[in-house]
Amino acid sequence: MLYDILPIFVIIASLGVIIFILAKKMPKVASVDTKKIPAEVQGEIKKNLLERKIDRTLTGFGDKVKPARDKVFETLRGRLDKFKEAVSGLEEKQKEKDKESIKEEPEVLNKEIDSLLGRAVSLVDKEEFSEAEKKYLEIISLDERNIVAYAGLGELYYKKKELEGAKEVMEYVLKLADNDYGELEASDYVLLALIYRDLKDYKKALNTIRRAVELEPKSPKNLDLLCKISIISKNRKEAEEALERLSKVNPDNEKVREYRQEIKKMSA
Numbered sequence: 001m002l003y004d005i006l007p008i009f010v011i012i013a014s015l016g017v018i019i020f021i022l023a024k025k026m027p028k029v030a031s032v033d034t035k036k037i038p039a040e041v042q043g044e045i046k047k048n049l050l051e052r053k054i055d056r057t058l059t060g061f062g063d064k065v066k067p068a069r070d071k072v073f074e075t076l077r078g079r080l081d082k083f084k085e086a087v088s089g090l091e092e093k094q095k096e097k098d099k100e101s102i103k104e105e106p107e108v109l110n111k112e113i114d115s116l117l118g119r120a121v122s123l124v125d126k127e128e129f130s131e132a133e134k135k136y137l138e139i140i141s142l143d144e145r146n147i148v149a150y151a152g153l154g155e156l157y158y159k160k161k162e163l164e165g166a167k168e169v170m171e172y173v174l175k176l177a178d179n180d181y182g183e184l185e186a187s188d189y190v191l192l193a194l195i196y197r198d199l200k201d202y203k204k205a206l207n208t209i210r211r212a213v214e215l216e217p218k219s220p221k222n223l224d225l226l227c228k229i230s231i232i233s234k235n236r237k238e239a240e241e242a243l244e245r246l247s248k249v250n251p252d253n254e255k256v257r258e259y260r261q262e263i264k265k266m267s268a
Contacts, residue, residue, distance in 0.1 A: 113139050113146065120152055129160055147173055147182035155191055167195050186215040186222060193225060202233040213242075220250040227259050236266045 116139045123132035133156060139149040150173045157166035170192040177184045189212035196205035206229050212222045223246040230239035240263055247256050 109142060113142060113149075116142075117148060117152070120149075124152070124156055124159070127159075129156055132156055145176055145181040147176050147184070150176065151184075151188050151191070154188075154195075158191060158195055163195055163199050167192075167199065170195060186212040186219065189215070190222060190225060193229065197229055197232070202229060205229050206233050206235065206238070217245075218249050220246065220253065223249065224253070224255065231259065231262050231266070234266060236263060239263050239266070 116135050120132045120135035120139070123129075123135065133153065136149045136153045136156070139146050143149070150169055154166050154170040154173060157163075157169060170188070173184065173188060174192070176182060189208050193205045193209035193212065196202070196208060206226075209222065209226045209229055213219070213226050216222050223242055227239055227242040227246055230236075230242055239259070243256065243259050243263065246253060246259075250256075
């Protein structure tokens with residue numbers, strides 16, 4: 001806004017100086033002996049004299065003012081940058097104070113976290129991953145052991161195909177759960193199993209999907225993934241058991257026959 005107003009002030013000041021200079025020059029223009037000049041050209045001559053005076057004045061004025069103007073602008077820009085930095089610093093300090101204030105009030109904290117979680121999930125659904133990541137990180141800044149936020153980040157990174165980042169986050173989620181900072185859902189183990197599978201760490205993928213099946217033993221989705229990973233891992237026995245359970249809970253699954261054929265090709 002300052003940059004919008006400043007040029008106007010400069011222009012007004014410049015015009016004032018020009019008028020002052022012209023006022024001093026006017027007697028010279030008026031001193032032309034008009035008695036010796038035909039009446040019809042007197043006005044034109046005075047007009048030309050004035051225009052030349054104005055042109056010379058403007059040119060000289062511009063040359064004299066430009067260095068000073070540039071110096072003023074440079075100074076103002078520097079001060080504006082410092083002002084912006086100061087404001088930014090104050091805003092960050094205020095944010096930190098607000099966070100600390102929220103942390104001291106559990107009900108307010110929970111409401112804020114729920115609100116941020118809702119917005120983060122919505123942003124992920126819209127594939128606005130950068131904004132969603134900011135929301136999850138904001139939650140973590142309020143509650144550094146929030147399992148749901150970390151799991152959300154893990155899913156986000158997996159959708160972005162950042163497998164190493166997704167693995168790191170989800171393994172940290174496991175540690176939080178092991179230290180009683182929350183409970184994991186079957187979907188969390190499914191996600192980590194998919195990450196290990198895509199990283200071709202089939203042993204860990206198999207161990208992880210087993211835990212998902214323990215939590216939801218009749219989930220067709222979990223049993224389907226258990227069967228897939230067992231086949232990839234060349235674990236025929238577990239593949240057969242998973243297929244049998246899958247065919248019972250979801251007999252219409254089109255993949256049952258396909259899995260059965262793949263298992264038959266495996267060595268006993």
